[in-house]
Amino acid sequence: NAGxxxxxxxxxxxxxxxxxxxxxxxxxxxxxxxxxxxxxxxxRLIYYSASxxxxxxxxxxxxxxxxxxxxxxxxxxxxxxxxxxxSVYFCASSEALRGFGGQGWNGELFxxxxxxxxxx
Amino acid sequence: xxxxxxxxxxxxxxxxxxxxxxxxxxxxxxxxxxxxxEPGEGxxxxxxxxxxxxxxxLKRLTFQxxxxxxxxxxxxxxxxxxxxxxxxxxxxxxxxxxxxFGKGITLSVRP
Numbered sequence: 001n002a003g004x005x006x007x008x009x010x011x012x013x014x015x016x017x018x019x020x021x022x023x024x025x026x027x028x029x030x031x032x033x034x035x036x037x038x039x040x041x042x043x044r045l046i047y048y049s050a051s052x053x054x055x056x057x058x059x060x061x062x063x064x065x066x067x068x069x070x071x072x073x074x075x076x077x078x079x080x081x082x083x084x085x086x087s088v089y090f091c092a093s094s095e096a097l098r099g100f101g102g103q104g105w106n107g108e109l110f111x112x113x114x115x116x117x118x119x120x
Numbered sequence: 121x122x123x124x125x126x127x128x129x130x131x132x133x134x135x136x137x138x139x140x141x142x143x144x145x146x147x148x149x150x151x152x153x154x155x156x157x158e159p160g161e162g163x164x165x166x167x168x169x170x171x172x173x174x175x176x177x178l179k180r181l182t183f184q185x186x187x188x189x190x191x192x193x194x195x196x197x198x199x200x201x202x203x204x205x206x207x208x209x210x211x212x213x214x215x216x217x218x219x220x221f222g223k224g225i226t227l228s229v230r231p
Contacts, residue, residue: 004162040223041223042208042221042222042223042224043163043208043221043224044221090162090163092162097212097217097218097219105150105151105168105212105214105217105219106151106168106170108153108165108168109155109163109165109210109219111162111163111164112162113160113161113162114160114161114162
């Protein structure tokens with residue numbers, strides 16, 4: 001029961017360094033997401049991919065890039081890390097985010113365990 | 121911008137007590153979810169409510185969606201240390217297929 005797997009779990013970077021967070025899901029979900037979680041700020045959406053081959057910006061996309069490599073994998077890249085990007089990053093997946101028949105979405109976001117990133 | 125305000129932000133209670141926490145917005149949502157997050161892990165879905173006025177029970181947890189679909193409450197009966205965690209509400213807007221999270225409520229249940 002792997003679900004959503006993120007790597008690495010912990011990473012320390014120096015300002016200006018680059019890195020990629022990897023995410024893979026084994027539930028055949030169409031949609032994948034990257035969130036960051038900071039104390040007192042809740043979960044904020046960075047980027048999402050509604051389906052394979054598409055990506056869109058979320059609330060806080062600046063300083064990040066993403067790649068939907070295939071249906072299973074969605075990576076998040078920091079090209080030049082800044083201390084403000086110190087955070088816990090969560091990858092999630094779900095069935096397509098849309099309502100049916102005028103009702104709300106009755107799906108579920110499945111989250112990975114998180115990647116704790118510190119930028120010095 | 122659709123905001124979900126959760127209250128209280130922090131809550132520390134004794135085992136066996138009852139509690140109610142809230143998720144409020146000025147916006148209407150098509151559906152609303154509650155997730156629980158334990159330290160070092162990702163959030164896990166507890167419930168989805170889709171109809172105004174709907175009440176759902178999950179063992180000792182009771183969730184209610186407001187009649188106007190702008191707010192929700194979570195009531196826990198006889199809280200246990202295992203209920204400790206961060207409770208997040210998330211509202212879905214059908215018009216733009218957007219899921220918005222609140223900032224969460226940190227609950228600590230002392231033995």
